[in-house]
Amino acid sequence: MTPHFLQNLLLTKEQRQNARPLFPSLRCLTLIQWAQIFVGWLAWTCDAVDSFSVSVSVDNLQDEFHKPAHDITTAITLTLLFRIVGALIFGTISDRYGRKWPLVCxxxxxxxxxxxAGFAQTFGQFLVLRSFSGIFIGGIWGVTTSNVLENVPLEARGFISGVLQQGYAAGYIIAAAVNLSIVPQAKGGWRALFWIACGLSFATACFRALLPESEHFLQAEKDDRTRRTTKTETFSKEIKGTLKRDWLLCIYAVLLMGGLTFLSHASQDLYPTFLQTTKGFIPRGIKVSTIFGNLGGTAGSLAAGHLSQRFGRRLAIINMVLMVGAYIPLWVLPNSFFWIANGVFCMQSAVQGAWGVIPIYLAEISPPALRATFPGVAYALGNVGSECSVSPFFYDFVFHFR
Structure with missing residues (x-):
């Protein structure tokens, strides 16, 4: 039987439409709930800073390790592939033992x-360190989304989903801004970006350690004790039931995440290389345009997350994906900075708009006892499939427009 506090995550479209307005529900949030939201957003921002630290440093890493761009982007691939390990490990621990300390660790x-990574002296050392980083990057998303969304009112979940997801865009902006303004002046060069990312992650861990455990996770444990079952028994039964009863749902979630991950990484990871190779943009213009794109992503994610509360999660995602197709000409055909910046802004508003709905959508379809594991593993497995096609797609794309 689903605990009462988790039933709210499974309400129908009609029930969501009859919910109270957004802003009164935001005013009802306590200081602890706001802090939980902020630390979840900050953790996902740390994840994104780490993820994009390589893609914004490709040129510097080429000069440092004397490798072509294709070899450097291997670090991106390894990071994405190792995410599944972290999603499985930290998601399982979080669903079994709590949200707080797994995220801190x-x-x-x-x-x-x-x-x-900031002290790596050889390319081999750098690849090994980035592979292990992928494990810990993969562990963050499922744990943070479950912790945040199960602790906010129903009426605010769509909007907060968009807020939370835009830690991704904020992380890119931070990585690009540091690479643009601090790295050229820093004594360590590109290494300074990784050191700053280290400090941000450490500070976020300390902040999370100061906050209490998820209230709803504690309530779930109390419900288990009332039913005279252990958390391990509940967790084991949920895993077996999910694999036996909901295997189609698992496949659907992985395919959905694979498609959306393809949209995200194909539109971001090597787009700066495309601008430099085919449009002749200077590095500063490329970095400024990508910052514009992530500002658009923030706006799109907040809007789509809020609208999904009214019109439904799937419809919001579908509309945003259709908008991605409509924006492709503006995204690739212009040659001027003004129109390219507009194209990037519109493209990322649609891509990240679709992503803004994903945290709450996966929370709603996840088995109750696997609220951290199911989304994280689906996301990581989707990454595996999309990564196999992103790099070849982009190199063919660049070659075609050269």
Whole structure:
């Protein structure tokens, strides 16, 4: 039987439409709930800073390790592939033992490997450190989304989903801004970006350690004790039931995440290379245009998350994906900075608009006892499939428009 507090995550479209307005529900949030939202957003921002630290540093890493761009982007691939390990490990621990300390340990370990990447002396060392970073990157998303969304009112969940997801865009903006303004002046060069990322992750871990455990996770444990079952028994039964009863749902979630991950990484990871190779943009213009794109992503995510509360999650995602197709000409055909910046803004508003609905959508379809594991593993498995096609797609794309 689904605990009462989790039934709210499974309400119908009609029930969502009859919910109270957004802003009164936001005013009802307590200081602890706001802090939980902020630390969840900050953790996802740390994840994104780490994820994009390589893609914004490709040129510097080429000069440092004397490798072509294709070899450097291997670090991106390894990071994405190892995410599934972290999603499975930290998601399972979080669903079994709580949201707080798994996330704290995850962030501390990620900061350690970020620090190590900043001191790597060979390309082999760098690849190994980035592979391990992928494990800890993969562990963050499922744990943070479950912790945040199960602790906010129903009426605000769509909007907060968009807020939370835009830690991703904020992380890109931070990585690009540091690479643009601090790295050229820093004594360590590109290494400074990884050291700053290390400090941000460590500070977020300390902040999360000061906050209490998820209230609703504690309530779930109390319900288990009332029913005279252990958390381990509940967790084991849920895993077996999910694999036996909901295997089609699992496949659907992985395919959905694979498609959306393809949209995200194909539109971001090597787009700066496309602008430099085919449009002749200077590095500063490229970095400014990508910052514009992530500002658009923030606006799109907040809007789509809020609208999904009224019109439904799937419809909001579908509309945003259709908008991605409509914006492609503006995204690739212009040659001027003004129109390219507009194209990037519109493209990312649609891509991240679709992503803004994903945290709450996966929370609603996840088995109750797997609220951290199911989304994280689906996301990581989707990454595996999309990564197999992103790099070849983009290199063919660049070659075609050269």
């Amino acid at each position: 995850n962030l501390l370990l990620m900061s350690a490997f970020q620090l190590g």
